[in-house]
Structures are given as structure tokens and as C-alpha cells.
Amino acid sequence: MKLDSKIPEGPLAEKWTKHKFNLKLVNPANKRKYEVIVVGTGLAGASAAAALGELGYNVKAFCFQDSPRRAHSIAAQGGINAAKNYQNDGDSVYRLFYDTIKGGDYRAREANVYRLAETSVSIIDQCVAQGVPFAREYGGLLANRSFGGAQVSRTFYARGQTGQQLLLGAYGALNRQIANGKVTMYNRSEMLDVVVVDGKARGIITRDLLTGKIESYSAHAVLLCTGGYGNVFYLSTNAKGSNVTAAWRAHKKGALFGNPCFTQIHPTCIPVSGDHQSKLTLMSESLRNDGRVWVPKKAMPGLKGIDAMKLPEADRDYFLERKYPSFGNLVPRDVASRNAKIVCDEGRGVGSGLAVFLDFTDAIKRDGEATIRAKYGNLFDMYAQITGENPYKGPMMIYPAVHYTMGGLWVDYNLMTNIPGLYALGEANFSDHGANRLGASALMQGLADGYFVIPYTIGDYLANIGWADKIGTDHPAFKEAIQSSTDRMNKLVSIKGKKTVDEFHRQLGLTMWEYCGMSRSEQGLKKAKQIIQDIKKEFWTNVCVLGGNNELNQELEKANRVADFIELGELMVDDALARGESCGGHFREESQTPEGEALRKDDEYAFVSAWEFKGENQPEELHKEELRFENVKLTQRSYK
Amino acid sequence: MKIKLKVWRQKNKDTKGAFKTYNVDHASPDMSFLEMIDVLNTELIKKGEESIAFDHDCREGICGMCSLYINGHPHGPLQTTTCQLHMRTFKDGETITVEPWRAKAFPVIKDLVVDRTAFDRIQQAGGYVNVNTGGVPDANEIPIPKRIADEAFDAATCIGCGACVAACKNASAMLFVSAKVSQFALLPQGQVERKERAEKMVAQMDAEGFGSCTNTYACEAECPKGIKVANIARMNREYLGAMMTSYEGSTGGGGE
Numbered sequence: 001m002k003l004d005s006k007i008p009e010g011p012l013a014e015k016w017t018k019h020k021f022n023l024k025l026v027n028p029a030n031k032r033k034y035e036v037i038v039v040g041t042g043l044a045g046a047s048a049a050a051a052l053g054e055l056g057y058n059v060k061a062f063c064f065q066d067s068p069r070r071a072h073s074i075a076a077q078g079g080i081n082a083a084k085n086y087q088n089d090g091d092s093v094y095r096l097f098y099d100t101i102k103g104g105d106y107r108a109r110e111a112n113v114y115r116l117a118e119t120s121v122s123i124i125d126q127c128v129a130q131g132v133p134f135a136r137e138y139g140g141l142l143a144n145r146s147f148g149g150a151q152v153s154r155t156f157y158a159r160g161q162t163g164q165q166l167l168l169g170a171y172g173a174l175n176r177q178i179a180n181g182k183v184t185m186y187n188r189s190e191m192l193d194v195v196v197v198d199g200k201a202r203g204i205i206t207r208d209l210l211t212g213k214i215e216s217y218s219a220h221a222v223l224l225c226t227g228g229y230g231n232v233f234y235l236s237t238n239a240k241g242s243n244v245t246a247a248w249r250a251h252k253k254g255a256l257f258g259n260p261c262f263t264q265i266h267p268t269c270i271p272v273s274g275d276h277q278s279k280l281t282l283m284s285e286s287l288r289n290d291g292r293v294w295v296p297k298k299a300m301p302g303l304k305g306i307d308a309m310k311l312p313e314a315d316r317d318y319f320l321e322r323k324y325p326s327f328g329n330l331v332p333r334d335v336a337s338r339n340a341k342i343v344c345d346e347g348r349g350v351g352s353g354l355a356v357f358l359d360f361t362d363a364i365k366r367d368g369e370a371t372i373r374a375k376y377g378n379l380f381d382m383y384a385q386i387t388g389e390n391p392y393k394g395p396m397m398i399y400p401a402v403h404y405t406m407g408g409l410w411v412d413y414n415l416m417t418n419i420p421g422l423y424a425l426g427e428a429n430f431s432d433h434g435a436n437r438l439g440a441s442a443l444m445q446g447l448a449d450g451y452f453v454i455p456y457t458i459g460d461y462l463a464n465i466g467w468a469d470k471i472g473t474d475h476p477a478f479k480e481a482i483q484s485s486t487d488r489m490n491k492l493v494s495i496k497g498k499k500t501v502d503e504f505h506r507q508l509g510l511t512m513w514e515y516c517g518m519s520r521s522e523q524g525l526k527k528a529k530q531i532i533q534d535i536k537k538e539f540w541t542n543v544c545v546l547g548g549n550n551e552l553n554q555e556l557e558k559a560n561r562v563a564d565f566i567e568l569g570e571l572m573v574d575d576a577l578a579r580g581e582s583c584g585g586h587f588r589e590e591s592q593t594p595e596g597e598a599l600r601k602d603d604e605y606a607f608v609s610a611w612e613f614k615g616e617n618q619p620e621e622l623h624k625e626e627l628r629f630e631n632v633k634l635t636q637r638s639y640k
Numbered sequence: 641m642k643i644k645l646k647v648w649r650q651k652n653k654d655t656k657g658a659f660k661t662y663n664v665d666h667a668s669p670d671m672s673f674l675e676m677i678d679v680l681n682t683e684l685i686k687k688g689e690e691s692i693a694f695d696h697d698c699r700e701g702i703c704g705m706c707s708l709y710i711n712g713h714p715h716g717p718l719q720t721t722t723c724q725l726h727m728r729t730f731k732d733g734e735t736i737t738v739e740p741w742r743a744k745a746f747p748v749i750k751d752l753v754v755d756r757t758a759f760d761r762i763q764q765a766g767g768y769v770n771v772n773t774g775g776v777p778d779a780n781e782i783p784i785p786k787r788i789a790d791e792a793f794d795a796a797t798c799i800g801c802g803a804c805v806a807a808c809k810n811a812s813a814m815l816f817v818s819a820k821v822s823q824f825a826l827l828p829q830g831q832v833e834r835k836e837r838a839e840k841m842v843a844q845m846d847a848e849g850f851g852s853c854t855n856t857y858a859c860e861a862e863c864p865k866g867i868k869v870a871n872i873a874r875m876n877r878e879y880l881g882a883m884m885t886s887y888e889g890s891t892g893g894g895g896e
Binding site for chain 2: 047050051054065066067068069070071072074076084086097122124125126127128129130131133134135136137138140141142158159161164165168171172175176178179184187210237239240273274277278279280281282382385386388422451452454500502503544546547551552554555596
């Protein structure tokens with residue numbers, strides 16, 4: 001299989017402009033003859049559905065939640081990057097591009113990242129026009145804050161709820177198209193399969209979560225905007241319902257999966273409190289603007305709260321400031337996480353032992369409690385609610401947790417997977433963040449893909465195939481897909497084993513965290529592969545799903561998702577094994593510098609892994625898309 | 641800690657529900673309320689009984705999907721979402737009553753799951769600014785006083801959970817609707833369609849069967865995001881203003 005990334009020729013800064021001109025257009029009268037399916041209603045999905053509806057296409061949008069407004073983009077806290085240079089601090093499109101490529105440890109495509117930086121400025125304009133209430137200065141202009149991995153202030157924010165405000169903006173735009181009749185919304189519907197006929201994506205199979213009815217929908221193109229797969233770890237900052245099923249089923253229908261092992265472990269999450277833990281909560285990275293990260297110089301098990309406040313400065317190790325004086329507490333996420341793990345592995349962790357302090361004492365002394373409260377009030381409240389401790393009266397405790405997956409379905413420059421007519425947008429694709437995503441860039445990518453990329457690129461595909469090239473749901477391929485999805489659901493409810501879905505999910509998650517988490521080794525990964533294969537075998541013979549297939553059955557929904565997570569977990573392990581270098585969030589113990597930093601091997605691994613499904617229980621085949629860097633020089637990433 | 645739970649169980653929307661009592665013997669004060677139900681559900685499944693259905697997703701207090709009427713309060717005794725309510729709030733040995741949201745406009749689907757699509761339909765009626773993607777002015781073109789932006793933001797933080805409706809003896813949705821009307825009434829971007837928006841959203845709210853507001857302020861007291869009843873007053877002004885000026889129907893949703 002030949003991977004064609006379709007990156008346009010020409011100088012970096014002109015690629016997107018030229019490409020847009022070269023793309024075919026669909027004339028306004030013909031747009032209404034096309035149908036497009038959008039799965040997922042987060043930032044990428046809602047913005048794509050709205051933008052395509054505005055253009056005149058007929059859109060069907062699907063979400064598994066009870067309302068499109070619940071999609072997990074809503075939980076993004078810190079902000080959204082844009083190269084506006086409103087602060088006059090030296091920002092530019094090129095600098096945002098450069099920071100993102102470097103932050104991603106040189107494992108992303110230059111052209112994609114440049115386009116992302118270029119469109120970032122339009123996103124802010126669009127959101128403000130929609131009435132998104134961003135933070136403002138007293139003069140009435142927009143405020144910015146700085147974020148990890150950058151030395152300029154380019155992050156726009158709405159207190160600690162930026163994702164919520166942006167998503168509600170996109171939800172509004174989506175609602176407007178629903179009211180206009182251009183988008184038909186299907187809530188509480190979960191995609192189970194994609195239907196491919198003659199090599200093109202023709203529609204999807206869904207399950208109505210209220211009635212259990214398996215349904216089919218056909219269209220000229222299918223957009224998967226279904227988010228990431230962090231929940232493969234069971235504990236993550238993702239929503240409980242976030243899942244890989246749509247992307248995984250597409251993968252099994254032939255779509256390549258790109259860089260599955262690239263996982264982002266976020267450094268500032270609330271530590272695990274016990275075995276009952278069902279999810280982890282992030283504390284926004286923006287807190288690292290004012291909070292200082294430290295542990296005691298000597299091991300002091302159980303240290304916290306007031307006792308920590310009393311510890312003399314001389315006995316504290318502000319390890320990020322010490323090791324990385326120029327970026328300090330604002331090093332990128334992968335670096336901050338790995339260093340927290342290192343000090344905890346040394347036995348210097350605080351609280352339960354798996355935590356480090358995030359201390360605001362100096363910031364409160366400098367700016368006053370009122371200022372800190374105004375900036376981070378809701379985050380401090382959330383911390384107090386979850387831990388029962390007052391973060392104004394003692395340092396917060398944090399520990400890294402799985403937060404985002406840079407990997408995802410492989411797409412070309414047009415955001416199309418290798419299956420014609422099947423697109424992947426936002427976190428669901430692999431494309432823009434390389435091996436590590438910078439803070440405040442996920443929101444940027446989701447909205448760039450939905451508002452400003454897909455409306456152009458999809459037109460080219462649709463104009464080329466023509467509106468008559470559509471297959472109805474009465475085609476045998478749809479009937480077959482309905483049957484196989486129905487069989488799968490029936491199978492899950494008929495096993496009637498002894499272990500609950502959550503027990504399997506926890507077991508998978510612990511395995512992934514232990515062997516395919518912040519630090520990975522060949523030996524550990526090989527062990528993990530065996531464990532995961534055993535989990536899969538046991539799952540399909542011993543899972544217990546009570547209730548039927550034709551009703552609201554939340555255990556069945558979970559079982560269906562966990563079955564896919566298990567298979568994905570194995571592929572992540574394969575990918576981590578195949579990538580014998582360290583880069584960004586992927587840290588192979590065998591590949592580190594003498595100082596213990598990630599050691600990239602550009603000669604061998606400057607490629608995108610794109611995995612092809614070859615049949616049930618068969619090894620997947622690895623394809624490599626070589627990454628060419630024409631504008632940036634590959635250097636060992638340093639934040640010292 | 642040990643907890644006794646009285647939970648509303650209802651097979652589906654067409655069958656009659658009833659309370660059922662369960663014991664949770666190993667709850668930890670650090671568990672969230674939903675994690676406590678997770679533990680109970682695992683025990684139920686092990687015993688061959690179907691788990692209790694409830695809505696939840698983000699479990700960090702922002703998606704608005706979790707609900708539950710706990711001991712007579714939406715989202716329980718604290719002013720927070722149920723997913724952020726922790727068992728340390730309750731006493732060892734306490735009996736806790738758990739019901740779904742109760743409102744005609746929020747029919748029960750199963751156990752503790754209700755249908756809140758009425759909220760979506762109200763937003764579809766006008767909860768947005770009619771702008772297409774692209775061709776908008778630079779984000780700093782229109783300065784907005786910080787005080788106004790902050791006030792609009794406060795209104796915009798509504799998570800659409802429906803606690804206000806569940807708290808209200810009339811099952812009124814005024815707090816929810818007024819939060820969106822206020823956000824846009826405050827911001828310059830919302831001015832063009834200000835009157836039309838208030839009118840359409842209120843009309844849809846009434847059509848969905850929500851009750852009237854009688855100023856008990858129960859909604860504000862229970863709102864997990866602290867949305868203020870001042871928004872209701874503002875919406876009343878907006879609505880009255882819209883009705884008193886001669887507003888002629890327009891093309892609506894703003895499409896073709």
C-alpha cells in the first residue's frame with residue numbers, strides 16, 4: 001500500500017492558499033443534493049456539521065450523549081492558542097508552527113501544522129462573532145495567558161472553562177442549522193460500523209441507545225469526529241463515555257491507524273484516591289503559570305497541607321525550575337509528567353507517594369488571594385470539592401494522568417483516511433501534534449478542522465464523485481453490516497459470564513498504564529501483549545452483561561466499547577514496540593540521553609506509523625509515511 | 641461507611657416505577673456519589689440483578705449530563721453536580737433517597753434517566769447568533785467592557801443539567817432559558833437579534849410544557865453553577881420589551 005499524504009507542492013506559507021484554489025468546488029445549487037454524515041458533536045464534529053450545513057449540504061449528525069452539548073470538548077479548561085500577536089511579544093504564524101512542530105518532537109507533518117497555525121487566527125474571530133465570552137482586559141480587548149512549551153502569550157481563555165464556551169458556541173451554530181433543517185440530529189445514537197462499498201465510505205450503522213434498534217444511514221461522505229481513546233487506560237481525564245469504537249470499526253474496515261502509541265500524559269491531575277476511582281480530573285495546565293512544582297529534597301512520606309507549608313525552602317526541590325531554568329514550570333507536558341514520575345520513583349513523592357506539590361504560596365503573596373481566585377477560582381473550588389482540602393491553605397497535590405491521544409486514524413492533508421469518502425477530524429485523527437501536543441492546541445485543532453479545513457476539502461471529493469454516486473441503505477452491504485452488528489450485540493448479552501465489564505476494563509487499564517504508560521520497555525511491552533491477549537480471550541467467554549439488546553442497557557454499551565479498547569490496546573503495544581526511539585510522550589527506556597531525556601532517532605524513526613488491519617487475530621501490517629522537514633532543523637528538544 | 645439507598649427503579653417509560661432499597665456496606669468518604677452507585681451496580685450484577693441506569697459522562701462537573709434528585713435536592717445537598725458530590729458529605733448509616741428529575745417536560749426513560757431534549761429544542765429556537773463561518777470581523781474589532789464580558793460569561797456557564805427545573809415546584813425552566821438570553825443580551829454580538837431571540841426561546845419554553853416562574857428562587861439555590869435569578873429578571877425585561885415593540889416575523893433561523 002502506498003501512503004499519499006497529498007501535501008501540496010510549493011513554499012510552506014503558500015501551500016494551503018494554493019491548495020484551496022486547486023480544490024474543486026460544488027456549486028451552491030448542487031450542494032443540496034449531497035448528504036454528509038458527521039459522527040460526534042465535540043468541537044470538531046459540531047463545527048464541521050454547522051459549517052457544512054451553512055454551505056448547503058444535508059448533514060446527519062450523531063452523538064451518543066443525550067445532547068450534542070455534552071461532548072467532552074466541554075471539559076477543556078485552559079484555553080485555545082492563536083497566533084494573533086495581540087500582546088506584541090513576538091508571536092507569529094511561523095512561531096506557532098515552530099513551537100508546535102518542536103513541541104511534538106518532530107513527529108508531525110510540517111504542512112499540516114503550518115495550516116493549523118495559519119487558521120488559528122480565524123478561529124478566534126469566529127468564536128467572538130458567535131458571542132463566546134472570552135476573558136478581556138479592562139480596556140475591552142481580549143486577554144491572553146501563556147501556556148506550556150511556548151515563550152509568548154497566545155492563549156485565549158474563558159476563565160477555566162474555555163472548552164465549554166467554545167463548544168457551546170459551536171453547539172449554537174449547530175442548533176442554528178438544525179433549526180434551518182440542514183442538520184438532522186440523532187442523540188443517544190452510537191456508531192457501530194462504517195459501510196464501505198466499491199472502496200468508498202457509503203454510510204454508517206448505529207445503535208439507538210434508547211431502543212437498541214440497529215439502524216443504517218447512507219451518505220456521500222462520512223466524517224468521524226469521535227475524539228480520542230485515552231479511556232483504554234480505564235483511568236483518564238476523558239469522559240466515561242469517550243470511546244474508540246467508531247474509529248476502531250473504521251480501522252477494521254480498512255482505515256489505517258496512525259501512531260497509536262502516542263499518548264499524552266498530563267502532568268497536573270488530581271491523584272488517585274482509592275480503588276473505587278472511576279476517572280481522573282485534570283487541573284488546567286494554566287495553573288503552572290503561577291504554581292510552582294516541588295517535592296522535598298529527602299523522602300518525607302505522607303507530607304501534605306500545613307506541614308508542607310512549614311517545610312523550609314532549603315529542604316524543597318523545585319525540580320522543574322532546577323532542571324529547566326529557561327522554561328521552568330512551563331515545560332511541555334511530557335517533560336513535566338516524566339519528571340514527576342522520576343521524583344516519585346525516587347521515593348520523594350508526597351501524600352500517597354504518587355503525587356507532587358503545585359504550590360501557589362508565592363503567587364498569592366505576590367498578587368494577593370483575590371487575583372489568584374479571579375484567575376483560577378473554579379479550579380481551586382473543584383480541587384477542594386474532590387479532595388476535601390483547601391488549596392488556598394496548603395499546596396495542591398498533583399500527579400500525571402492520561403489525557404489525550406495524539407494517535408488516531410491516518411489522514412491525508414485533506415483529512416481523508418485512506419478509504420475515500422471517510423474523513424477523521426479533531427482528536428480522532430493523528431495529524432497535527434506529532435508525539436506530544438502542546439497545551440491549548442486541541443481546541444485549536446478541533447475547530448480548525450471543522451470550521452476551516454473540511455468545508456474546503458470535502459467539496460473537492462464530492463465534486464469529483466458527483467451527487468449521483470450514492471448507495472442507498474437497501475444495498476446488501478448495509479444489510480450485512482446491520483446483521484453483523486446485531487450478531488455482536490446478541491453475542492455480548494448471551495455470554496452471561498462471571499466478570500463485569502468494568503473489571504475487564506480496569507484490568508486492561510492497569511496493564512496499559514504499567515507497561516505502555518509514561519515509560520515503556522521492550523520487555524514490559526512484550527509482557528503486556530500477552531496479558532492483553534489473555535484479557536481478550538477471557539472477555540469473550542466470561543463477560544457478564546445482564547438485560548437485553550432491545551432497550552436502554554448501559555452495561556451493553558460499555559461492553560461493546562471495552563471489547564474494542566482491548567483490541568486497540570494490543571495495537572498500541574505493537575506500535576510502542578516497533579518505535580525503538582523515545583519521542584515526546586513515547587518514552588522508551590532503551591533510548592534516553594545521559595541526562596535521562598527522551599532520545600530521538602531521526603535516521604530510523606522519522607516516520608508516521610500507519611497500521612493496517614489484516615483480519616481477526618492476525619498481526620497488523622506497519623506502513624511508514626516518511627516525514628520530510630524542509631523548513632525546521634531537527635534538534636534534540638531542549639527546554640533547559 | 642455504610643449507607644442505605646432508596647432508589648427509584650423504573651423499567652421503561654411505559655411501566656410504573658417504585659422505590660427499591662439497597663445497602664452499600666463499603667462506601668468510602670472519598671468516593672463520589674456516582675462511584676458509590678458504580679460499586680452498588682457491580683454488586684447488583686454479581687447477584688444477577690440489572691444495574692441502576694443513570695446518566696453521567698464527564699464526571700468533572702461540566703458536561704451537565706448527570707442528574708439525580710438526592711434527599712429532596714437536585715444534585716444532592718451541596719450546590720454542585722452529582723458527580724462532584726462526595727460521600728464525605730453524608731453520615732455513616734444514613735438513608736439516602738435517590739429519584740430522577742421530576743418534571744412533565746423531562747419524562748423518565750429508565751430508572752434515573754430522563755429525557756431532556758426539550759432543552760435542546762429551546763436552544764434551537766434562538767440560542768445563538770446568526771453568523772456564518774468566515775467573513776467575520778477581527779476579534780478585537782469590538783471592545784467589550786470587562787464587566788460586561790464577565791457578566792455574560794457568568795450567564796454562559798450554565799451546563800444545561802436541568803437542576804433548576806427539578807428544584808422548582810412549578811418545573812419552570814426560566815433560569816436555564818434566561819441564562820442564554822442574558823449572555824446575548826449583554827454582548828454586542830447579540831444585539832441585532834435581541835428581541836426576536838427572547839421571544840422565540842420563551843415561546844418554545846412554553847410549548848415544551850415547563851411551568852411558570854413564581855419567584856421562589858429555588859433554582860438559584862440549587863444551581864450547581866451559581867446562575868443568578870437576576871438573569872430571569874433580565875429575560876422578563878427583554879421579553880416584555882420585545883412584545884411591546886412591534887416585532888414583525890422574520891425569516892427565522894437565518895439560512896437561505
